[in-house]
Amino acid sequence: MFLTENIIIDLLGIFVALLLTFVVNHIWTLGYWKRRGVSGPEGIFLFGSMKDFFLSKKTMADFLKDLYNEYKSKGERYIGCYLSGRPIFVPIDLDVIKEVLVTHDNFDSHGFYYNENQPLTINVFTLAGTRWKEVRTKLTPSFTPGKIKMAYNSLLDCKLDLKVLLDKASKNNPVNIKDILVRFTIDVIGSSAFGLDIGSMKDSDEPSDFVINGNKVIEPSIENSVRFIIPFIVNHNILRAFNFTAFNQHINDFYVNTTLSTIKYREENNIVRNDFMNLLIQMKNSKNEHERLSISEIVGQSFVFYIAGFETSSTSTNFAIFELSQHQDIQDKLRQEINLVMNKYENQLTYEAVQEMVYLDQVVYESLRMHPPSPFLMRQCNKDYKVTGTDLTIQKGTLVFIPSYAIQYDPEYYPNPYKFEPERFNAENKKAIPSYSWLPFGEGPRICLGMRFGIQQMKIALITLIQHFKFSLNKRTTLPLKMSRLPFLMKTEHGIYIDLEVINSEDQTREHKNKNE
Template identity: 40%
Template sequence: MSIITSNIIYDLVGLVIVITALTIVILYYKRAFNYWKNRNVPYLEATIPWGTLAAPHRRIVSLGEEITNIYKEAKIKGWKHFGFYILGSPIFMTTDLDTIKCILTKDFSHFVDRGINVNEKAEPITAHLFAIGGKKWRNLRTKFTPTFTSGKMRNMFQTLTDCGVKLEQYILKEVSYHEPFDIKNILGNFSTDIIGSCAFGLECNSFKDPNNPFRLMGNRIFNRTKLENLKFTITMNFPSLARLLRFKQLDPTLTEFFTKVVVDSVKYREKNNVQRQDFLQLLIDMKNNKDGSEQPGDGNTLTIDEMVAQCFVFFIAGFETSSTTMTFVLYELSKHPKIQEKVREEIVCILKKHNGAVTYDSLSEMKYLRQVIDETLRKYPALPFITRKCVEDYVVPGTNVKIEKSVRVFIPIRGIHYDQDYYENPEVFDPERFTDENKQNRNSYAFIPFGEGPRICIGMRFGIMQSKVGLVSILKNFKVTLNKKTKEPLVFSTNSIIPQVKGGVWLNLEKI
């Protein structure tokens, strides 16, 4: 056989393999994309290979905005329940608040899991409270809940106010230069110092050292590249393929950093018999629980890898969400000076009653500040949607729509928050929406920035308290105005689920 003939045969074999592979892929998708049609559920069309959503590396709006647009499209069509696709996976979504209440709360036993892929063996840091499900989640949630009681929050409050003083001193020093502030960066330093102390018992000193490892790692977590987003999408929807390709959800340097911090801190405390009132101490106590009733992996006792995972999620949740919320509060107040002045008047009045001290009780009295924070969370929820996974076949009440076991459910938080059925002129910033009277007249599930039900954000009260301390530290002494470096309208990064503004939010701060 001649060399030419051999090459032709090889080429033909290769062509046959490619055609066969493409045929298999196309047939798979054709079958997958008939899932909702075969079940008589309204659905949005999908294209191969990405499904209904845009390719993660070619997205022109943020994922939160894209999910919001899907919600709006369904509302226009008059759909209460519908399906769409991510890659080949069927996703269920509802626009009906009563159904959302059932999924998140009333019939929670059918939707215990979030549906987030966790590869605990290859990447144990991903097996944290936010992601895991089942019995382990229940046990850990029960163990962690006391960390966020009023008593424990009061114990941590001094740490927050100390960080607030550092924030105030830093701004006071820098404001004399008359330069605009990248406010998210500054508030990121504030949040990093708080979480570093409350979670790890470490002094980060972010204002003195903005390049400290915690700050750098925090920024790295939420600034994914397009390739990382692509890998993450595949990992969430094709976990077996992701394992085969050895995809990781996190940069290995992140895992190495947090593992070293936790291991070193635990060794130091146990060797020197150091006890602190913080999150890490709770984990150490769980690790050393030796009454014999616990089983490895049940969430009642912890390995060092499991401790690293819980510390990791405590850090990323507390660092990013609070700094983001405070950033958008100050952005909106810079555009609404009358609202800003009303907030400031409340702060000054209440602090005067408490001899000028920022205390746990004085913050609790600042109701209008809380209205401003809530309205900000409505417009800019830290998570624009949340997910649940059906763990047992479920029929939506009052319908014949069945959500089958293993199907994921998306709860479109941002879509609900911008729904004109619940909020007139939703693009307008109006804290009056959150007076006691207005809240009572509105379905409580029309405002769910922290989720709802048994899996509501465990650190919600801590996050609000942290945000209040930061905002009070700034607003009591500084007038905030918008700097021209802030590009409007705001454009959000397409590489982050949490809303991040391209080009940053730049503000002028003027000493009062």
């Protein structure tokens, strides 16, 4: 049965054989792109092309941006690199990016792990292929402008608490604005996704369970790193066979039980609200099987809607405030627009009033250009695809990293890209911006379903702040901003601190009259 009479020697021999197999295979893989005639950086054993990222010398945003700039200057339309030993295709040319995101259905997966036995993974972000299309088709009608308008009241309810919290914070300058925005975001999404009054802005001393568990999902930790990395190096079918869990049991139980108890309470008490949870419950009870959602699908979608908004919405708003705090002229111009529109609507922040704030729209778009939620978009090829006009075939299973952050700082598309200039997105200038060069939420069939709601949430927070406060950057803020090493998120490692100055209503009225005279 054994090779020798000594079991220890046999096991050592097996280990050495497996190790050599791994090493040889790994080295062979690091020559993948060179054998296919694709330019790109050399791969290094274990690190692949991303040594500086793994050693925390560069963020993923900076790594991809440097790569993009280097090879675009050489006239390359795409390049190949390696995530450890896994080949990654990186398109540079916007036409190639369009092919990946929109033109063909060969890339209808993000490449993330999902398991039908684990409800948190059953959502439109992680699912792939036919399974994704089924759920996406069912959910899309819930995110139309009309449905977003229906859920608008939940935003207004939270706006009142945000104003109170800002008033309180302004008495203790400087203010770490991200802390306040996280509480606002949690209350908004908690209300919309789970139908719950979390009240984190009302009780500012003790973090809610939603805050605690939300942080546990995204915080850098050994456990999270292992759960994140394994699906990128092990076949997903093998992981499903061993029932690999993407989240620990405590997190799973919290979100599953919270969703199930909310559904049960609403149905037993005939509670109907204009929010997304109500729409999900309606689909659960639909008699049309093409519209019906399972309990697992509701849990998964509620979870991803909450987690996606929990960090990205608060961080995106945080960056917009960072830019406005350094550009008082832009802040003043935006405040003037907000006051003019609010005066027209008798100081009622209606859905229609927000849509009329054109300059606010430009500010949000420019902030998202400079500070997208993620530094890149990820797709996975689900069947072999030949890139138009080339001899290159992207093979099934290949990961694609679209360097959206790098593209949005490309001076060819955005002259003087490090300047915060909302006018880039006015009606005239916007025409000159090439398609697929602004990608904070993706594009094509996989574009973020919650994009409209996320932008609306940003706008409500900015309106509340700007209408009632003047603010400037406090010297406690570390400049230049030091960015987190998390690969998929654009966030600062340290706080953004601002000084708040209350604007009383008499000053606003006087300022409004002077500008109209």
